[in-house]
Amino acid sequence: MKFIDLRSDTVTEQPLFMKEAMFNAEVGDDVYGDDPTVIKLEALAAKIVGKEAALFVPSGAFGNQLALFTHCNRGSEVIIADSNHIIAHEVGASSVIAGVQLRAIDSINGVLKAKDIEKRIRFENEDIHFPSTSLICVENAHSSGNVLNLDEMKEIYDTAKKYNLPVHLDGARVFNAATYLNVDVKDISNYCDSIMFCLSKGLCAPVGSILAGNKDFIAKARKKRKLMGGGLRQAGFLAAAGIVALEEMSKRLNEDHDNAKLLAEELNKLPEIDVDLNNLKINMVFFKFNDNSINTKALVNYFLENNIKINDVENGLMRFVTHYWISKDDVFKVVNTLKEFLSKR
Numbered sequence: 044m045k046f047i048d049l050r051s052d053t054v055t056e057q058p059l060f061m062k063e064a065m066f067n068a069e070v071g072d073d074v075y076g077d078d079p080t081v082i083k084l085e086a087l088a089a090k091i092v093g094k095e096a097a098l099f100v101p102s103g104a105f106g107n108q109l110a111l112f113t114h115c116n117r118g119s120e121v122i123i124a125d126s127n128h129i130i131a132h133e134v135g136a137s138s139v140i141a142g143v144q145l146r147a148i149d150s151i152n153g154v155l156k157a158k159d160i161e162k163r164i165r166f167e168n169e170d171i172h173f174p175s176t177s178l179i180c181v182e183n184a185h186s187s188g189n190v191l192n193l194d195e196m197k198e199i200y201d202t203a204k205k206y207n208l209p210v211h212l213d214g215a216r217v218f219n220a221a222t223y224l225n226v227d228v229k230d231i232s233n234y235c236d237s238i239m240f241c242l243s244k245g246l247c248a249p250v251g252s253i254l255a256g257n258k259d260f261i262a263k264a265r266k267k268r269k270l271m272g273g274g275l276r277q278a279g280f281l282a283a284a285g286i287v288a289l290e291e292m293s294k295r296l297n298e299d300h301d302n303a304k305l306l307a308e309e310l311n312k313l314p315e316i317d318v319d320l321n322n323l324k325i326n327m328v329f330f331k332f333n334d335n336s337i338n339t340k341a342l343v344n345y346f347l348e349n350n351i352k353i354n355d356v357e358n359g360l361m362r363f364v365t366h367y368w369i370s371k372d373d374v375f376k377v378v379n380t381l382k383e384f385l386s387k388r
């Protein structure tokens with residue numbers, strides 16, 4: 044059965060032309076370095092983000108944690124916004140894998156200010172009580188739907204460089220950020236030393252993310268990927284989808300952003316709904332009901348009966364995500380179904 048699935052852009056199944064590329068992929072054993080399609084994907088990905096080298100990894104969380112594991116010594120400290128995925132949604136992995144401490148900054152929508160970073164930087168030899176800072180992390184696009192502009196990225200990067208610290212960018216949706224800013228993705232990744240981005244979200248690949256950085260960093264990360272159990276064999280079937288994701292799917296994200304805007308406008312017409320228009324930048328619409336009597340659990344069920352999948356509220360907000368499989372007609376069907384639900388209460 045076909046559902047309209049607004050829960051996330053991770054639900055994007057593969058279009059036929061992507062499946063065909065996967066079916067026809069030339070493969071080898073990538074742990075031996077023999078898979079030509081993985082090699083091609085990694086070279087393409089590195090070029091697109093303007094880094095020397097790249098590594099195919101199983102997931103976004105894997106790529107982020109591998110970055111921390113590669114950049115940081117155990118017991119060191121990573122400065123990061125408290126709302127970032129690495130701290131909020133990766134099961135505390137950084138304490139288990141890299142063995143680092145996360146020093147959270149209470150930021151607004153992931154924006155880190157130079158003064159807030161500087162206040163927290165601590166050095167080896169400064170005081171025997173202090174862990175030393177080993178990395179600064181930034182997330183763009185941010186999970187709130189915000190996009191950090193190039194000045195905001197530069198401020199973080201320049202601050203890090205002033206203290207000789209590396210910057211890791213969690214760019215799970217960096218192509219959405221670049222689309223919103225109308226810049227080349229390189230213009231964003233220019234302000235980091237390593238970047239992770241997902242092929243498996245709005246870009247429609249079934250599995251996989253990329254970690255990119257300089258050659259030395261990626262060589263170290265390749266070995267640690269093996270340690271983490273992420274050495275894959277005939278991964279070329281997945282990499283073939285990744286190549287299509289980069290070459291074709293990354294160029295159409297403005298359609299998803301337009302549909303998100305349309306959805307937001309239509310939802311905002313309903314008196315019971317307040318859309319967060321400040322964070323309407325990518326393919327996500329955040330809103331709340333201004334009427335406490337609305338039972339969102341009942342709404343989730345009502346939508347499901349109408350073949351629409353949504354998540355329940357999180358932190359008081361509903362989130363609808365548009366993607367390759369959400370059309371303009373689907374947007375209107377969603378809004379009409381919501382109107383029906385509200386009128387039947």
Ligand SMILES: *Cc1c(COP(=O)(O)O)cnc(C)c1O
Binds near residue numbers: 101213243252
């Ligand atoms: C989804 C996401 C990740 C993790 O990606 P997975 O492939 O789900 O592990 C990391 N960071 C951000 C900002 C994300 O949105």
